[in-house]
Amino acid sequence: MTSNQTVTSPRRPGAVQPHGGERRGAELLSIGAVLACLREDFPEVTISKIRFLEAEGLVEPQRTPSGYRKFGPADVERLAYVLRMQRDHYLPLRVIREHLDAIERGEAPPALPGADARPGPREEADRELEAPAGGVRLGRAELLAAAGAEERDLAEWESYGLVAAGPDGGYDADTLQIARLVAELGRFGLEPRHLRQVKAAAEREIALVDQVVAPLRRHRNPQTRAHAEATARELATLAVRLHATMVQAGLRGRGQ
Structure with missing residues (x-):
């Protein structure tokens, strides 16, 4: 794979694939092209958000010799999965990571919360800072x-x-x-x-x-x-x- 390969949009993000699941010859995308691909379904996503998810180990794009990120179709699908779990099910990143780890092992991910589930004061998505349990009211x-x-x-x-x-x-x-x-x-x-x-x-x-x-x-x-x-x-x-x-x-x- 050369670093100057033509970038085109992959198929619409669907079922997530494990890391390393790219088919040979799959076309790679720049981070800007990934952003454009995802924004149709996730208008709030930003380049900073994608970089944050990479820093958290939820996606691992390839790097060109000059250091530019290159994302394959499976990377885009993983990003879409993370964003969907956050938006639709309010899952924190640590739980989404458990889902992805299960998929990596070829297992079914944990059951999703019911449709009526809503995050509590201390269960909001991506609560990365440690804090006491939610709903606490002290005199x-x-x-x-x-x-x-x-x-x-x-x-x-x-x-x-x-x-x-x-x-x-x-x-x-x-x-x-x-x-x-x-x-x-x-x-x-x-x-x-x-x-x-x-x-x-x-x-x-x-x-x-x-x-x-x-x-x-x-x-x-x-x-x-x-x-x-x-x-x-x-x-x-x-x-x-x-x-x-x-x-x-x-x-x-x-x-x-």
């Missing part, structure tokens, strides 16, 4: 006990906007996670006033993600709007990874 005393903090700590966190109660006066799972992390950082001498910069950075990242998903939320297709939250989760995961890697790289540089 003030329960939050303090779970975070190992005292009333004066919580009052200070709230004064700096690090945590906040919901309209019902309760605290959700995300707030519990934040409280635990703030408490843990406090054991290293980092006070709430020091964490204002972290909160400001998070707000800038939120604004950046909002810029990307806002068009999806305004889309006329209800499935596209429903997929906006999953896209936001993926972008948040990437932003967190980038932030953590930059911090770690910077600290390693300081130690040299």
Whole structure:
């Protein structure tokens, strides 16, 4: 297979094939051609999304000597399968990976959730960041006990906007996670006033993600709007990874 082979659209994505299932002589597609092929059924898909799924190991395109991605028909079918499982069944990537692994072994994938299944607050597609179980609503005393903090700590966190109660006066799972992390950082001498910069950075990242998903939320297709939250989760995961890697790289540089 030469790197300058003519690119044409494969057959419409259907049943997924295992890795390495390309027929000999199958034509390869650039990432742009794959995007055009998929967008008929998945208008929300982007090149960044395809690259993200590749980074997660859900598709493994070939590479030309110059480093360009080349996708075969089976790659396109795998991408379509992943996107369909996310959109129609709200499956997280780890579950979709289990489906693909089963297909690789020649087995039937796990049964899909019923048509009436809907993701809970902590079961949204592609929830890659670890968090407490969904639906959690804690009172003030329960939050303090779970975070190992005292009333004066919580009052200070709230004064700096690090945590906040919901309209019902309760605290959700995300707030519990934040409280635990703030408490843990406090054991290293980092006070709430020091964490204002972290909160400001998070707000800038939120604004950046909002810029990307806002068009999806305004889309006329209800499935596209429903997929906006999953896209936001993926972008948040990437932003967190980038932030953590930059911090770690910077600290390693300081130690040299």
